[in-house]
């Protein structure tokens with residue numbers, strides 16, 4: 001008597017796919033999802049997938065095995081397996097191309113993009129995928145089952161029986177698509193294997209394609225990259241549940257409307273970020289000249305962002321003064337809930353501004369500083385409300401980079417921290433709460449890394465050699481290309497004197513007018529000032545050899561392993577000190593910071609996860625070797641916490657913090 005079967009989710013969600021936690025456990029439980037999807041498809045009764053909320057991964061694959069799919073207009077669908085180092089393993093790589101064609105299927109599966117329904121006016125009702133049906137009451141739909149004309153044969157509704165739509169130039173299309181997939185993978189395996197699975201659908205019958213899909217899935221499942229990406233998935237969620245040594249925790253939060261202050265490079269990106277998040281903003285500059293320059297830059301960025309937004313998605317309303325206003329008048333700050341200061345990295349200037357803010361802003365207003373390293377407590381001491389002062393360290397370009405490092409001072413209240421975390425969420429950024437020290441967490445780990453890179457030049461290497469090793473590891477950009485991009489005159493590595501080795505190389509280049517891309521030469525040479533194409537520079541090579549002669553530095557050939565280890569292990573070493581001091585509350589926090597703020601390759605999980613895969617004993621042994629060779633470089637002396645973990649038998653990353661009796665919190 002059954003007329004049709006309806007598969008739907010609960011709580012307004014269809015399904016987010018397989019339980020990712022299940023993949024990391026060696027003994028994966030239960031039978032595979034693929035055969036279940038095929039069983040659904042073989043049903044003699046019509047099966048309809050009623051999609052609300054999300055249909056992701058295995059969830060969408062179940063829907064593809066149904067004969068009909070109907071979706072709520074706000075439903076979101078995708079096959080995001082590639083983002084966790086896998087591929088759709090329930091026959092999705094074979095069914096999706098049969099439904100939407102190879103180009104669309106490849107795009108979805110190799111990028112993991114999640115699609116919203118964009119309902120064009122003249123929606124072709126025959127195109128049943130993403131059929132825009134409201135589901136006010138799934139049961140009513142079920143009773144009516146209005147979609148299923150009686151007696152319609154189910155054969156044509158079974159995607160596995162449908163041929164993959166042909167392309168006139170399939171071979172050429174696929175080879176071009178493969179080049180693009182490889183280019184965007186940056187060393188990550190999954191995108192290319194996703195491509196291979198979809199390619200199999202164009203060449204083999206369904207059953208053979210499914211076998212090929214399973215082979216490729218199993219290769220990825222056991223790859224270290226899948227474990228690293230799944231670790232990063234949960235780490236990004238773990239950092240939302242922040243706590244501080246003083247006992248503040250994530251369970252409280254507040255809403256904000258806000259004003260940003262200062263329109264330097266960072267300020268422009270921050271304003272753009274806020275306007276994109278539909279937060280009313282007033283941008284304030286020191287004088288009209290700077291204000292007009294800043295306004296022009298912000299409007300340019302916003303025009304570009306508006307063009308990038310999907311057609312039909314909400315537009316950016318930034319011509320409306322109620323949404324975005326520019327001024328030089330400090331008095332405008334009276335009514336705002338939150339201020340973000342983004343002026344020059346000068347403590348005296350920041351204290352002067354915070355003193356002024358403290359007098360002008362309403363009592364409940366939060367005062368945030370975008371400083372990248374300066375002492376939050378000292379800035380807060382210039383106000384009468386230190387409990388409402390916090391660091392909100394954006395990363396350049398602020399409207400693109402996902403990381404927002406949130407730094408609490410000694411007096412910062414839990415509500416202030418929670419409000420800053422809420423701001424990160426509203427800006428669709430990843431907020432990470434850390435303690436106050438020079439360089440906080442991210443930059444503090446970056447100092448020894450950048451310092452080692454320059455020392456390697458002194459000892460015989462070249463910028464292009466160091467950058468090559470770091471970029472082959474998976475970083476988008478090596479330390480010297482980064483330094484040229486940021487400008488050598490901006491924040492050179494922390495100079496350590498008092499008997500500790502330091503390198504004047506960056507300053508000497510500046511004295512030679514070599515600031516990087518902005519002057520057309522720095523560690524590399526460029527086609528022109530502002531040029532982007534870095535070319536090795538013979539001038540620099542001879543400058544380095546003269547420099548070595550002057551300082552009587554005996555040069556030697558430095559192999560790739562030493563370059564990688566001295567840069568990354570010194571960064572990781574600093575991370576262990578940061579954990580021991582309670583500046584960060586767990587290794588996941590440092591990994592999320594590096595993945596989202598410094599371009600650490602996500603498929604390697606982050607510096608601390610990477611350390612756990614290399615093995616702490618190996619890292620300790622290498623640091624001991626390098627610090628014996630360079631006794632005047634503190635950054636290479638192994639962290640006491642690292643030594644303790646090795647002495648305790650290399651516990652897994654999840655247990656590291658339990659070995660800290662009580663972090664000697666410096667706050």
Ligand SMILES: C[C@H](O)[C@H](C)C(=O)SCCNC(=O)CCNC(=O)[C@H](O)C(C)(C)COP(=O)([O-])OP(=O)([O-])OC[C@H]1O[C@@H](n2cnc3c(N)ncnc32)[C@H](O)[C@@H]1OP(=O)([O-])[O-]
Nearest residue numbers: 016017018019020021056057058080081087088089090237
């Ligand atoms: C066979 C098949 O081919 C293959 C092999 C697969 O199917 S592989 C799996 C493919 N599916 C995915 O990749 C989807 C991943 N999830 C998401 O994209 C998002 O979660 C979301 C669905 C869009 C909701 O976002 P949200 O912002 O509203 O909440 P949240 O904070 O992200 O998540 C809320 C809580 O749910 C947890 N969670 C979410 N998705 C999960 C999943 N797939 N597995 C395990 N836990 C998950 C998450 O850790 C958090 O836990 P806690 O921190 O609260 O303890």
